[in-house]
Amino acid sequence: MQHSDRQNPGTTQPVAQEPDMLISAWMDGDSQTLMPDSVFTATGRETWQIYHLIGDSIRTPELVRPVSAQFHLRLAAAIAAEPVPASPAAAVAEQTAATVESGAAQIVHTAAQPVVPEPVRIETRPHRNPLRTGWRLVWPGLAMAAAVASVVWMARPFFIPEAAAPAQQMASADNTGGKSPAMRDYVSAHRQVAGPTGVRQVSFGASR
Amino acid sequence: MTERDVDAELVARVQGGDKHAFDLLVLKYQRKIMRLLSRMIRDPAEIEDVAQEAFIKAYRALPQFRGDSAFYTWLYRIAINTARNWLASNSRRPSTPSSHENEDGETFDETDNLTDNTTPESELASRQIAQTVNKAIEDLPEDLRTAIVLREIEGMSYEDIAQSMNCPIGTVRSRIFRAREAVAAKLRPMMANSSDRRW
Secondary structure: OOOEEEEOOOOOOEEEEOHHHHHHHHHOOOOOOOOOHHHHOHHHHHHHHHHHHHHHHHHOHHHOOOEEHHHHHHHHHHHHHOOOOOOHHHHHHHHHHHHHHHHHHHHHHHHHOOOOOOOOOOOOOOOOOHHHHHHHHHHHHHHHHHHHHHHHHHHHHHHOHHHHHHHHHHHHHHHHOOOOHHHHHHHHHHHHHHOHHHHHHOOOHHHO | OOHHHHHHHHHHHHHOOOHHHHHHHHHHHHHHHHHHHHOOOOOHHHHHHHHHHHHHHHHHHHHHOOOOOOHHHHHHHHHHHHHHHHHHHOOOOOOOOOOOOOOOOOOHHHOOOOOOOOOHHHHHHHHHHHHHHHHHHHOOOHHHHHHHHHHHOOOOOHHHHHHHHOOOHHHHHHHHHHHHHHHHHHHHHHHHHOOOEEO
16 A cells, blocks of 8 residues: 655654545645645545545435446546647637737738739830840839838737847847947937837847 | 635646546536536436536636636536537427526525436435435544534534644544545445446
8 A cells, every 4th residue: 555654743753644544635625735646546536536425425415316337438538539628828828829820821921922013014115125124024023022021020029929029128128228329329210210119129130 | 725726736737638637526526517417407318418518518628717716616607508508409498597596506506496307216326325424424433523524514624623623633634534434434335336327
């Protein structure tokens, strides 16, 4: 039989306690008893079950009603087939990640949309350089793609928390005024142009 | 630490991936849930089906359980909703609980206008269990009987029982354990003989 030793209050001698006594004390919320591992054994489970049956019978005899032998088997099989439930923090994180992915997917989708430049009228002149004519079609598309990419880059901190961390560090550094005067001037000028949110999104690559 | 903290520990353990901890919660509250459902559903087999569904729903919803209410209160609401949905989907007339029921779920016993659907066989088995427990409690030495009554009926903490009985907490712990074991010794043969039912 497994025994777990605990200190007897008021003495230094450990007292061997039966596993069932630990289950009995823990299920009552005894503040001096930690969750015993024995409660998760087959014997401990049976002890837990019968102790609760005794309590229900003492308090409310009408509660004492049998269930079919198949009830626990079916329920155990159903629970075994279920995925492990996440913790509340993990559930919130998963929900946040799903929102982030949805938002990022929309931006990526927008960026991936084929850029259809406005048709350029090509004047056919015998002396016109065909290469230059082609680039007149490409340049608008490149400009559009660059604009979209810059928007995605600026919006990254909103969707990817890790990308915001360095920016936030820099924002806090800016607030504490621990940077050189030149840096403060630069940030101040940037803020005047882009506004406060723009400052937080600026990433100073040298700090990484 | 309270009994609510015990449930919270088990819930946290389930959320950590231990499904055996959920089994302990089922064993603890199955009788209450069954009795609740028996007041809404007539057939014992269907009661078990709905109870199973309610427990599975509770298991799936555990990530959303933050401990703002007691676990049983939360489980109670899930069971009620499961039963109502089941009645509606099976075109049964729902037996809505009376106005005496509160959302806490711990006073649902006051819903007097609901019928209790039990079979004669289960009624007999329940009566035998209850009689055996009562007789075993009466046969206990006075100190053991007092300790377990203060705990199970009065709901007193070990500290309060120790103060009431003027003894150390370790003695309270021992007395309650020995009382339970004395009663369990008489119950176990009865439960072992019931191959087709569980408690």
